Amino acid sequence: MQDDRLTPRKRPRQRRSRQTVDAILDAAARVFSQRGYAGGTTNHIAAAAGVSVGSLYDYFPNKDAILVALVERQLATMVDRVQDHLRSARESAGSLEGLLRRFVVAMLSVHETQPDLYHAVSAEAPHPPELHACVLQMEESLAHALEVLLLESDEVALADSDTAAHLVVQTSEALTHRFVHQGIHDVTRERFIDEAVRLLHAYLTAPPLTEASVT
Amino acid sequence: MQDDRLTPRKRPRQRRSRQTVDAILDAAARVFSQRGYAGGTTNHIAAAAGVSVGSLYDYFPNKDAILVALVERQLATMVDRVQDHLRSARESAGSLEGLLRRFVVAMLSVHETQPDLYHAVSAEAPHPPELHACVLQMEESLAHALEVLLLESDEVALADSDTAAHLVVQTSEALTHRFVHQGIHDVTRERFIDEAVRLLHAYLTAPPLTEASVT
Amino acid sequence: MQDDRLTPRKRPRQRRSRQTVDAILDAAARVFSQRGYAGGTTNHIAAAAGVSVGSLYDYFPNKDAILVALVERQLATMVDRVQDHLRSARESAGSLEGLLRRFVVAMLSVHETQPDLYHAVSAEAPHPPELHACVLQMEESLAHALEVLLLESDEVALADSDTAAHLVVQTSEALTHRFVHQGIHDVTRERFIDEAVRLLHAYLTAPPLTEASVT
Amino acid sequence: MQDDRLTPRKRPRQRRSRQTVDAILDAAARVFSQRGYAGGTTNHIAAAAGVSVGSLYDYFPNKDAILVALVERQLATMVDRVQDHLRSARESAGSLEGLLRRFVVAMLSVHETQPDLYHAVSAEAPHPPELHACVLQMEESLAHALEVLLLESDEVALADSDTAAHLVVQTSEALTHRFVHQGIHDVTRERFIDEAVRLLHAYLTAPPLTEASVT
DNA sequence: AATGAATGAGAGTTCATTCAT
DNA sequence: AATGAATGAACTCTCATTCAT
Numbered sequence: 001m002q003d004d005r006l007t008p009r010k011r012p013r014q015r016r017s018r019q020t021v022d023a024i025l026d027a028a029a030r031v032f033s034q035r036g037y038a039g040g041t042t043n044h045i046a047a048a049a050g051v052s053v054g055s056l057y058d059y060f061p062n063k064d065a066i067l068v069a070l071v072e073r074q075l076a077t078m079v080d081r082v083q084d085h086l087r088s089a090r091e092s093a094g095s096l097e098g099l100l101r102r103f104v105v106a107m108l109s110v111h112e113t114q115p116d117l118y119h120a121v122s123a124e125a126p127h128p129p130e131l132h133a134c135v136l137q138m139e140e141s142l143a144h145a146l147e148v149l150l151l152e153s154d155e156v157a158l159a160d161s162d163t164a165a166h167l168v169v170q171t172s173e174a175l176t177h178r179f180v181h182q183g184i185h186d187v188t189r190e191r192f193i194d195e196a197v198r199l200l201h202a203y204l205t206a207p208p209l210t211e212a213s214v215t
Numbered sequence: 216m217q218d219d220r221l222t223p224r225k226r227p228r229q230r231r232s233r234q235t236v237d238a239i240l241d242a243a244a245r246v247f248s249q250r251g252y253a254g255g256t257t258n259h260i261a262a263a264a265g266v267s268v269g270s271l272y273d274y275f276p277n278k279d280a281i282l283v284a285l286v287e288r289q290l291a292t293m294v295d296r297v298q299d300h301l302r303s304a305r306e307s308a309g310s311l312e313g314l315l316r317r318f319v320v321a322m323l324s325v326h327e328t329q330p331d332l333y334h335a336v337s338a339e340a341p342h343p344p345e346l347h348a349c350v351l352q353m354e355e356s357l358a359h360a361l362e363v364l365l366l367e368s369d370e371v372a373l374a375d376s377d378t379a380a381h382l383v384v385q386t387s388e389a390l391t392h393r394f395v396h397q398g399i400h401d402v403t404r405e406r407f408i409d410e411a412v413r414l415l416h417a418y419l420t421a422p423p424l425t426e427a428s429v430t
Numbered sequence: 431m432q433d434d435r436l437t438p439r440k441r442p443r444q445r446r447s448r449q450t451v452d453a454i455l456d457a458a459a460r461v462f463s464q465r466g467y468a469g470g471t472t473n474h475i476a477a478a479a480g481v482s483v484g485s486l487y488d489y490f491p492n493k494d495a496i497l498v499a500l501v502e503r504q505l506a507t508m509v510d511r512v513q514d515h516l517r518s519a520r521e522s523a524g525s526l527e528g529l530l531r532r533f534v535v536a537m538l539s540v541h542e543t544q545p546d547l548y549h550a551v552s553a554e555a556p557h558p559p560e561l562h563a564c565v566l567q568m569e570e571s572l573a574h575a576l577e578v579l580l581l582e583s584d585e586v587a588l589a590d591s592d593t594a595a596h597l598v599v600q601t602s603e604a605l606t607h608r609f610v611h612q613g614i615h616d617v618t619r620e621r622f623i624d625e626a627v628r629l630l631h632a633y634l635t636a637p638p639l640t641e642a643s644v645t
Numbered sequence: 646m647q648d649d650r651l652t653p654r655k656r657p658r659q660r661r662s663r664q665t666v667d668a669i670l671d672a673a674a675r676v677f678s679q680r681g682y683a684g685g686t687t688n689h690i691a692a693a694a695g696v697s698v699g700s701l702y703d704y705f706p707n708k709d710a711i712l713v714a715l716v717e718r719q720l721a722t723m724v725d726r727v728q729d730h731l732r733s734a735r736e737s738a739g740s741l742e743g744l745l746r747r748f749v750v751a752m753l754s755v756h757e758t759q760p761d762l763y764h765a766v767s768a769e770a771p772h773p774p775e776l777h778a779c780v781l782q783m784e785e786s787l788a789h790a791l792e793v794l795l796l797e798s799d800e801v802a803l804a805d806s807d808t809a810a811h812l813v814v815q816t817s818e819a820l821t822h823r824f825v826h827q828g829i830h831d832v833t834r835e836r837f838i839d840e841a842v843r844l845l846h847a848y849l850t851a852p853p854l855t856e857a858s859v860t
Numbered sequence: 861a862a863t864g865a866a867t868g869a870g871a872g873t874t875c876a877t878t879c880a881t
Numbered sequence: 882a883a884t885g886a887a888t889g890a891a892c893t894c895t896c897a898t899t900c901a902t
Contacts, residue, residue: 038253143400170399202417203417206417
């Protein structure tokens with residue numbers, strides 16, 4: 001029971017079920033975007049998905065589970081898209097700056113895809129551990145993909161490429177999210193990209209600190 | 216009436232009232248920390264504050280208004296504390312690195328003060344425009360205070376110190392928040408500070424980009 | 431949305447739903463009769479109807495809407511019953527006095543059916559425009575039905591049968607309502623009917639006024 | 646306790662108190678007119694009267710008691726004014742029709758004085774027995790005053806002048822109230838007066854019924 | 861005599877969830 | 882497998898009333 005609280009109920013192996021689950025998640029994305037998480041009721045979602053509430057509860061044990069599944073799907077897509085960008089960047093064997101630019105643009109476009117949904121989720125929804133796990137995993141994936149590329153670049157000389165990759169992911173994630181949802185100062189999109197790239201590039205090519213760490 | 220939806224009701228001018236308002240906000244901070252925003256009911260808050268629900272509603276027109284007031288107070292405190300740190304940094308006339316270190320540490324300690332409250336607010340609560348405005352103002356204040364110091368430093372040579380200051384605030388805010396609430400990879404606190412400082416320092420001392428911006 | 435504030439939610443087309451709606455209205459009639467409008471809570475009504483509050487709110491958007499629907503139903507019934515009386519009076523082709531007597535008796539018995547409900551509604555309940563509209567329509571219906579009969583009677587010679595019919599409806603409505611709920615002086619039911627009939631009969635057969643109208 | 650529920654607390658014999666009570670009743674009249682009975686809170690009334698809630702409760706045991714006192718005062722005024730009209734009618738020794746016209750006009754103007762207050766009270770307020778008693782007494786007074794005049798008129802020949810006077814009061818009360826608040830059909834004020842007078846005059850001069858009373 | 865901050869029971873209403881069909 | 886009517890716990894908020902000052 002405790003375990004089932006946030007994982008889908010039926011393993012939708014049959015095609016029909018898969019479609020239903022997808023329809024529900026699509027509907028949930030629409031509904032949460034428009035009404036927010038709290039305002040989007042399970043009845044709204046079911047109606048938008050063209051199924052009955054009962055069916056919805058056949059596939060998901062509760063409202064939060066829908067959110068988790070939705071975020072999982074969303075993040076997986078996000079990772080895929082960003083990794084695609086990175087892969088093509090690798091093939092074109094460009095400079096570090098070019099790589100970072102592609103990365104930032106990819107993150108930006110991902111956030112621009114469904115800004116309201118991102119907002120509803122990040123601003124309003126409950127954040128059960130499952131959600132955090134998803135996010136962590138997403139970041140892990142991105143960080144790993146990025147690290148591989150960084151290690152190949154001869155511009156980068158880092159003691160701890162692992163941590164650096166994570167910080168890059170964190171920072172670009174936070175900055176792009178913020179830029180899409182509220183803007184930053186009076187910065188334009190182009191300017192924002194330039195600054196973000198400059199920031200990441202500087203970090204990755206900077207020498208170690210000179211002063212001792214004192215907390 | 217529409218306007219009053221999120222602003223306090225009685226202007227608490229007398230000492231007694233001030234205390235009551237503070238008691239309510241303190242209680243709200245505790246309750247939201249422990250139960251989250253949705254789970255923290257107005258009756259919980261009133262009880263925790265040692266007043267009746269009725270009194271609570273004498274001072275705040277609704278639950279959201281409590282949140283807004285709470286965040287306002289919290290952010291104002293935050294700005295004060297960070298600015299204190301910056302001021303002392305300025306007086307000790309240290310290096311840019313030292314300045315940034317103080318800044319990061321200040322941000323970190325601020326987030327560490329009431330981590331659950333921050334989480335409850337950022338993760339669960341509704342984000343009415345008033346709240347965004349508070350956050351923007353907080354960032355504006357910090358960015359401005361920071362910019363002044365940056366302009367005094369001869370290590371920094373920036374075309375647009377304004378935007379740079381904002382990015383620094385954004386980034387440190389996002390990274391420290393994240394670090395406090397979920398950690399980053401397996402990075403220790405000391406290590407995190409070093410990396411954050413290095414990132415900010417590199418950004419502020421880096422040369423302009425070499426490649427043209429192409430979106 | 432604004433419009434729906436007082437109209438039923440689900441159109442109860444299926445038999446099951448119809449029954450539920452009727453059960454709720456019956457319960458509301460009972461509850462309002464016993465406890466008054468303010469004292470009759472939606473939970474009372476739901477319990478008395480044998481449904482949950484939730485179901486009640488499936489069919490009615492709020493408490494007032496229940497009242498409006500209840501009054502609508504009640505008045506429709508009232509009109510039907512009085513018109514039935516009038517129809518049979520017409521068929522028996524009696525005198526004007528006989529007609530009026532039937533009319534008064536019909537009005538009286540209608541008010542006697544659920545006196546407390548009438549009291550609760552007229553004394554305590556909010557009177558939204560919808561309610562007034564119902565009452566006006568009821569009176570219009572009765573006035574029209576009555577006018578037809580009056581025009582057939584050769585005892586009546588009125589310049590303005592329309593206005594006369596309305597006054598007759600108003601007067602009989604007011605007098606019977608009052609008689610049922612508080613009595614008039616120490617008049618018996620029989621006596622009351624006689625006097626009311628005499629009053630209406632005199633009015634309908636009286637000559638025009640002799641004096642000029644001076645306000 | 647039971648007894649005190651609706652009667653004023655302090656017997657306000659001193660001038661100061663009298664003034665306060667009057668101020669409260671005046672305020673209550675204004676507040677109920679504008680906000681209705683339910684919407685007019687005791688705090689509103691106290692504020693409008695320029696006293697504190699506490700003082701208000703020094704003079705009245707509860708909200709209903711304010712209403713009762715208000716209605717008492719209003720009805721007493723009403724009776725006075727109508728009786729004044731009747732007295733002057735008597736002195737001018739006019740016809741029955743003239744008398745009735747004065748009576749109807751008096752009733753009309755009384756209702757026109759504070760229509761919203763009348764509406765708030767009759768449509769929204771709880772009607773405790775005390776209120777009914779007030780109304781009954783008012784009607785009794787009017788009926789008695791009227792009866793005296795009717796007995797003096799040689800146009801009237803009634804078996805039971807007492808009952809007739811009551812019916813006249815009832816009818817004119819009901820019709821004028823209704824006319825002021827919702828209008829009747831599309832009848833003008835002048836026309837309404839004429840018809841009401843004609844109705845009352847016809848009733849008072851009509852012969853007894855010809856048919857036996859059969860219920 | 862007067863104040864007005866404080867009280868708290870209780871109202872209307874919502875919506876995640878169930879289960880008879 | 883699917884339905885959707887029904888559930889009811891739990892929420893926010895009001896306002897008549899009290900009582901320490």
